[in-house]
């Protein structure tokens with residue numbers, strides 16, 4: 001985190017968690033460069049899960065990367081991490097410096113258009129470090145992102161700008177759900193990267 005960016009970092013949650021919006025941390029040429037590289041080089045796959053005994057295949061594409069071939073089973077489907085590529089290691093370093101945290105894995109999502117989103121959930125999987133920071137970097141189309149408190153149901157909306165960083169930490173996952181709502185207003189793709197720390 002540099003001296004000049006720290007004053008624009010704000011916790012967007014009113015209580016029960018810390019989610020800092022750092023604003024735009026990548027300039028336009030970095031955004032264009034990494035967006036293209038990731039589109040071409042990432043091992044994108046449609047996500048699969050078994051829900052109520054039925055196989056679900058998402059339109060959104062996903063990929064999981066990390067420092068070793070971590071594997072875990074979620075909704076009866078086993079996933080294995082791909083090994084870091086150069087561009088992800090570069091982005092990881094930028095994000096680690098800006099957030100003052102470290103990460104050992106990254107989940108990537110590719111939303112082809114505003115039709116695709118992600119339903120309310122929290123990211124408290126067993127293999128993730130408890131209350132560990134999750135750093136969300138956005139490339140491509142700007143999208144709205146929403147939080148909903150698990151008890152009070154209070155909602156907080158934010159626009160995730162291209163090249164922006166949002167860092168969820170502390171009790172955010174315990175107390176709040178988040179989602180990427182689908183929207184008719186967006187027709188272009190977005191890539192999101194969430195850097196995380198997993199413990200095996």
Ligand SMILES: O=C(O)CCC(=O)C(=O)O
Pocket residue numbers: 107109118123136145160178180192194
């Ligand atoms: O696409 C996003 O901004 C969020 C993705 C997300 O919540 C997740 O991968 O857990």
Ligand SMILES: [Fe+2]
Pocket residue numbers: 121122123178
């Ligand atoms: Fe999430």
